[in-house]
Amino acid sequence: MNIKRLALLLAAIIPAYYALAPKAKTVPSDLRDAVSDGAFNSLPASGGGADVPAVSAPAVQEESSERKSIYGDDDRTDYYSADPTMKALADSVVSFWESGSVTMAGDKALLGVMNFGRAARLCPGEKFAEQPIGAFCSGTLVGEDIVMTAGHCIVDQAKCADTKLAFGYALKKAGDYPSSVPAGDIYSCKSIIKRDLDVTPGFLASIWNGGPGPDFALIKLDRKVSGRKPLAVNRRSKPANGDKLFVIGHPVGLPVKIAGNAKVRKASPKYFFMTDLDTFGGNSGSAVFNANTNLIEGILVRGDVDFVNSPAGCKMASVVPQEGGRGEAVTKISVLEKFIP
DSSP states (O other): OOHHHHHHHHHHHHHHHHHHOOOOOSSOTTBOSTTTTTSSTTSTTOSTTOOOOOOOOOOOOOOOTTSOSEESSOOEEEGGGSOHHHHHHHTTEEEEEEGGGEEEETTEEEEOOEEHHHHHTBOTTOTTTTSEEOOOEEEEEEETTEEEEOTTTSOSHHHHHTEEEEETOSOSSTTOOOSEEEGGGEEEEEEEEEEEEOSSOOHHHHHHHTSOOOEEEEEEESSOOOSOOOOOBOTTOOOOTTOEEEEEEOGGGOSOEEEEEEEEEEOOSSSEEEEOOOOOTTOTTOEEEETTTOOEEEEEEEOOOOEEEOTTSOEEEOEEOTTOSSOEEEEEGGGTGGGOO
16 A cells, blocks of 8 residues: 555544543443443332332333344343253352341351342243342353452452452242352452453444454452362354353343353354344343353353333333344453463
């Protein structure tokens, strides 16, 4: 390219950068933690004892490709209904809680939970409406005392110090809704080993990299985790379009859920790939697995609107066809695997 052409190209790109560059936001709205994504803190009637007005069944809404969380059928399932392999993986998934939401009481840790249906004013028939919510992010054990999560879940050392991590927040049998875990399953975030969060890159960087940058954190716990195994990451990961996936985490702060029947939609961005996983706020930090190898391929970090208002005034999960919607973003494990022992 000669000097004249380069000058003309720069003359076109630089004004476009200043006109189109995204404005920096402290907490982007599409992140997948339960707070920034509005999964429960901003929901109406967020108090545990809130009353819910009677509503009629919602009318069918026209589907929109801009609003989604469920792609096709809702594939989320509970721990008790999973097979032994999935249960073993889920045992190493951990929920994140504000320190003030965890109260030690003898051999139990009481969790500050609220009823999902009442807190969200869900429409009749919404899935998991009777279950508790409370966790704000998800994570996965990848070392004896190392947990992997999203960078926007643990933003600094102060947030680390104010976070408790609870293993075993799950339905062990139908109708057994957890409001506590054994005291020994509660851990504290001691320090941040490595973290990156670049969700609002400049215009040129976004074009060059195919979208936002890395979003991950590796944190050190206050002690080694007992009775649970660190999960393996794919150290030769090269995700490709069509690769089969599943995710394990805490959507909307619910007890752990496993969601499969998903795939890689777009693997070309430098730092992430897009999927059709059924995820919500609270799933941020969830490990995303290759369905053929059970190795971790990445971390769930971004999505879109979780709930839409029905004409009846209640809320329901946003649903699009399996191939519809914008998709869910997953930070590639290749971005951080070198920091995992």
